[in-house]
Amino acid sequence: MDLCGxxxxxxxxxxxxxxxxxxxxxxxxxxxxxMGLIINKLLPDMSFGGLLEHLDIPLGxxxxxxxxxxxxxxxxxxxxxxxxxxxxxxxxxLQIEGGYGMTATLDVLEAIAQGQGPDKALLALGYTGWGxxxxxxxxxxxxxxxxxxxxxLIFAENSATKWAGALRGMGIEPLSLSATSGxx
Numbered sequence: 001m002d003l004c005g006x007x008x009x010x011x012x013x014x015x016x017x018x019x020x021x022x023x024x025x026x027x028x029x030x031x032x033x034x035m036g037l038i039i040n041k042l043l044p045d046m047s048f049g050g051l052l053e054h055l056d057i058p059l060g061x062x063x064x065x066x067x068x069x070x071x072x073x074x075x076x077x078x079x080x081x082x083x084x085x086x087x088x089x090x091x092x093x094l095q096i097e098g099g100y101g102m103t104a105t106l107d108v109l110e111a112i113a114q115g116q117g118p119d120k121a122l123l124a125l126g127y128t129g130w131g132x133x134x135x136x137x138x139x140x141x142x143x144x145x146x147x148x149x150x151x152x153l154i155f156a157e158n159s160a161t162k163w164a165g166a167l168r169g170m171g172i173e174p175l176s177l178s179a180t181s182g183x184x
Contacts, residue, residue, distance in 0.1 A: 062115025
């Protein structure tokens with residue numbers, strides 16, 4: 001099972017509050033484990049401008065702002081820019097199935113600060129990680145639904161609606177989901 005480029009949508013019975021109502025883009029998935037970014041949880045006390053100031057990256061006249069997300073509990077001080085495929089930062093850009101890129105170097109932030117860089121982007125601090133077979137066990141346990149992503153959902157400006165939007169995209173009404181699962 002290769003989940004690279006797929007979205008994970010947390011089921012209502014998710015036992016870990018850090019992942020409650022999370023939508024995660026799986027950026028890498030190998031036999032050694034998996035890595036992803038939560039795309040729907042904003043960091044309320046962090047702004048893009050404030051982050052650039054902290055990193056001593058000057059804002060240009062054409063600068064634009066992008067949302068800063070909680071990407072996951074692993075390495076929360078490390079930043080990742082998930083972006084459209086029109087930007088490639090050389091070998092520092094991981095190409096993700098489905099036509100997305102992820103760059104974890106300062107050059108992408110510098111480009112965005114100057115009004116250049118990718119057409120669509122979101123910034124995540126931290127990431128989610130799973131050891132060998134761990135994600136597969138969580139899916140079998142009914143912790144996650146897997147969904148085909150769309151750029152409209154990933155880069156939607158209103159992050160608060162992404163969880164319900166991902167479910168509705170599958171034809172599932174969020175209120176109809178149960179927090180418990182059964183066996184037939």
